[in-house]
Amino acid sequence: MVAKGDVFGPNQPLILHLLDIPPMMGVLEGVVMELADCALPLLHGVVPTDDPAVAFKDVSAAFLVGAMPRKQGMERKDLLSANVKIFKVQGEALDKHAKKDVKVLVVGNPANTNALVCSKYAPSIPKENFTAMTRLDQNRAQAQIAQKVGVPVGNVTNVIIWGNHSSTQFPDASHALVNISGKEVKATEAVKDDNWMRSVSFSGAAVIAARKMSSAMSAAKAACDHMRDWFLGTVPDKFVSMGVISDGSYGAPKDVVFSFPVATKAGKWQIVQGLPVDDFAKKMLAATGKELEEEKSEAMSVIEA
Ligand SMILES: NC(=O)C1=CN([C@@H]2O[C@H](COP(=O)(O)OP(=O)(O)OC[C@H]3O[C@@H](n4cnc5c(N)ncnc54)[C@H](O)[C@@H]3O)[C@@H](O)[C@H]2O)C=CC1
Numbered sequence: 001m002v003a004k005g006d007v008f009g010p011n012q013p014l015i016l017h018l019l020d021i022p023p024m025m026g027v028l029e030g031v032v033m034e035l036a037d038c039a040l041p042l043l044h045g046v047v048p049t050d051d052p053a054v055a056f057k058d059v060s061a062a063f064l065v066g067a068m069p070r071k072q073g074m075e076r077k078d079l080l081s082a083n084v085k086i087f088k089v090q091g092e093a094l095d096k097h098a099k100k101d102v103k104v105l106v107v108g109n110p111a112n113t114n115a116l117v118c119s120k121y122a123p124s125i126p127k128e129n130f131t132a133m134t135r136l137d138q139n140r141a142q143a144q145i146a147q148k149v150g151v152p153v154g155n156v157t158n159v160i161i162w163g164n165h166s167s168t169q170f171p172d173a174s175h176a177l178v179n180i181s182g183k184e185v186k187a188t189e190a191v192k193d194d195n196w197m198r199s200v201s202f203s204g205a206a207v208i209a210a211r212k213m214s215s216a217m218s219a220a221k222a223a224c225d226h227m228r229d230w231f232l233g234t235v236p237d238k239f240v241s242m243g244v245i246s247d248g249s250y251g252a253p254k255d256v257v258f259s260f261p262v263a264t265k266a267g268k269w270q271i272v273q274g275l276p277v278d279d280f281a282k283k284m285l286a287a288t289g290k291e292l293e294e295e296k297s298e299a300m301s302v303i304e305a
C-alpha cells in the first residue's frame with residue numbers, strides 16, 4: 001500500500017527500509033522478491049536489514065509494526081513486558097539515525113504506551129512526532145455504523161476513539177455524521193438506537209478468535225490511513241482519531257499517549273477542542289486515562305528492571 005502511493009500520494013517515489021529480527025532474514029528476502037515482482041513504479045529502492053541503525057537511517061516516516069501479537073484470551077497490556085523493550089531500542093535508534101522531523105506511528109501493542117516509551121528514548125525528536133494507532137478502531141466503528149444505517153462507509157465521519165487502544169477505549173459516535181442521500185445528519189439520529197450506539201464493541205478480539213491471528217489487512221489499511229492523513233492533511237471540518245501526547249485536553253492525564261479527535265494540516269496534528277462531553281463520556285475518559293497511567297508506570301518498571 002505504501003509503495004503504490006496510498007500514503008504519500010501517486011507522485012511520491014520512495015525507498016522502503018524493512019526491519020526484522022535475524023531469524024526472519026530469509027523470510028524478509030522473500031518479501032523483497034515479492035516487492036520486485038509487484039513492479040511498483042514509485043518504489044525506488046528496498047533496504048532489508050536486522051540492524052535498527054540501518055533501518056532508521058535518514059527515514060522520514062516510521063511504521064513500527066514489529067512486535068509480538070496477542071493470542072486469544074490475552075489483553076493487549078499482557079504484551080507489555082515482551083514488547084516495551086523493543087520500543088526503547090527503536091526510540092534510541094530513531095534518535096540517532098532518523099531525520100529530526102520523522103513521523104512515527106506505533107502499531108505494536110500496547111501501542112499507546114509503546115509510543116510513549118519510544119518517544120522517551122528519542123529526546124532529540126519532538127514528542128508530537130510519536131503517535132499510536134487507534135485508526136483501526138475508528139474504521140471498525142465507521143463500518144458498523146454504515147452497515148446499520150445502510151450507507152457506504154465513506155458516508156460516515158467524525159467517530160471518535162478516546163484513550164487507550166485497549167478494552168477501556170471509549171468509542172464515541174455522539175459527534176459522528178452520516179451522509180444520507182447528500183444530506184449530513186447526526187449518526188445518533190440516523191441510527192435511532194442509543195443502546196446500540198453505546199453497546200457496540202469495536203474490538204480486535206473477535207478477529208483473533210476467528211483467524212487465530214491478529215487483524216492484518218485492516219490494520220495495514222488503518223496504518224496507511226493514519227499516516228496519509230498526518231502527511232497530507234484531513235478534510236476541512238472533519239476529524240480522525242490518533243493516539244498523541246496528551247496536553248491534558250478533555251481532562252485526560254498529561255504525558256501519556258491518549259487517543260483524541262485530531263485535525264491535521266501541513267504535517268501537523270491538532271486536538272479538536274470544544275466538543276461537548278457528557279457525564280457518561282467523562283467517566284469513560286477517566287477510566288481509560290487511569291489505565292494509561294498504570295501502563296506507563298508498569299512500562300518504566302519493566303525497562304528499569
Ligand atoms: N494498534 C492496532 O490497531 C494493531 C496493533 N497490532 C499489533 O501489531 C503487532 C504486530 O502484529 P502482527 O503483524 O500480527 O504480528 P506478527 O507476529 O505476524 O509479525 C510481527 C513481526 O515483527 C517482527 N519482530 C519481532 N520483534 C521485532 C523487533 N525487535 N524488531 C523488528 N521486528 C520484530 C517479527 O519477526 C514478525 O515478522 C502486535 O503487537 C499486534 O498486537 C495488530 C493489529 C492492530
Ligand SMILES: O=C([O-])CC(=O)C(=O)O
Nearest residue numbers: 070109136204205214215
Ligand atoms: O486485538 C489485537 O490484539 C490486535 C489489535 O490491536 C486490533 O486488532 O485492534
